[in-house]
Amino acid sequence: MTSHTPRASAHPIDPLFLERWSPRAFDSSKLSDTELFTILEAARWAPSSFNHQPWRFVYAHRESAHWERFVGLLMPFNAMWARHASVLLFIVSDTMIQLPRDAEQKASHSHSFDAGAAWAFMALQATRLGIRTHGMTGVDFNRARKELSVPDSFRIEAAIAIGRAGDKSKLPPEMQAREAPNGRRDLEQFMMEGRFIAKA
Numbered sequence: 001m002t003s004h005t006p007r008a009s010a011h012p013i014d015p016l017f018l019e020r021w022s023p024r025a026f027d028s029s030k031l032s033d034t035e036l037f038t039i040l041e042a043a044r045w046a047p048s049s050f051n052h053q054p055w056r057f058v059y060a061h062r063e064s065a066h067w068e069r070f071v072g073l074l075m076p077f078n079a080m081w082a083r084h085a086s087v088l089l090f091i092v093s094d095t096m097i098q099l100p101r102d103a104e105q106k107a108s109h110s111h112s113f114d115a116g117a118a119w120a121f122m123a124l125q126a127t128r129l130g131i132r133t134h135g136m137t138g139v140d141f142n143r144a145r146k147e148l149s150v151p152d153s154f155r156i157e158a159a160i161a162i163g164r165a166g167d168k169s170k171l172p173p174e175m176q177a178r179e180a181p182n183g184r185r186d187l188e189q190f191m192m193e194g195r196f197i198a199k200a
Contacts, residue, residue, distance in 0.1 A: 021181035027166035031086035042125030048114035075138035086163035
C-alpha cells in the first residue's frame with residue numbers, strides 16, 4: 001500500500017496505520033450496505049476476553065428515517081459536521097459477562113477495552129476501502145440511551161461518523177486548519193520497562 005500522508009513512523013509499520021485519520025469534512029454521499037457491512041465484518045473479528053464479543057453497533061444511513069434522530073443525539077459541535085457523513089453509528093458494549101465456569105453473570109472488566117478493539121478494526125478496514133471514520137464522545141448519552149433503547153446493562157461507548165472525505169472548505173474557517181492528519185507523542189513518552197514511570 002502506498003502512503004499518501006505526511007505522517008512518518010519512527011519504526012517500520014504497515015502504511016495503513018498512518019493513512020487512518022479522523023476528518024470532519026464528509027461529502028454526504030451514499031454508503032452501500034455492502035461497504036458498511038464489510039467495515040462491520042472486520043470489527044466482528046476483533047479480539048475479546050473469553051471471545052465474549054461485547055460490542056453492539058446501532059447505525060443509521062443518512063437517507064433513512066432515523067437520520068435526524070441520530071444527528072440530534074450528538075452535541076451541537078459534532079452535529080454540525082457529522083450530519084454530512086454517510087452513516088452514524090453508536091458502539092455499545094455489554095458490561096456483563098458469564099464465564100464458562102460461572103453459574104451467573106458478573107461485571108466484565110474488559111468490555112470497553114474489547115469494544116475499542118472492534119472500533120480500531122472498523123476504522124482500519126474503512127481506511128482500506130478509502131472510507132473515513134471519526135469517533136466522538138460528544139454525545140448526549142442519557143438521551144441516546146433512551147432514544148436507542150439501550151438496556152441499563154450496556155454502556156454506550158461512542159458515536160462514529162462514517163463516509164467519504166469531503167471538501168474542507170465547507171467547514172467553518174476555524175476547523176479547516178485542523179482538517180489534516182495529526183501527529184503522535186514520541187514512543188518513549190508512553191513506554192516504560194519494568195515499572196510504571198510518570199511522564200509529562
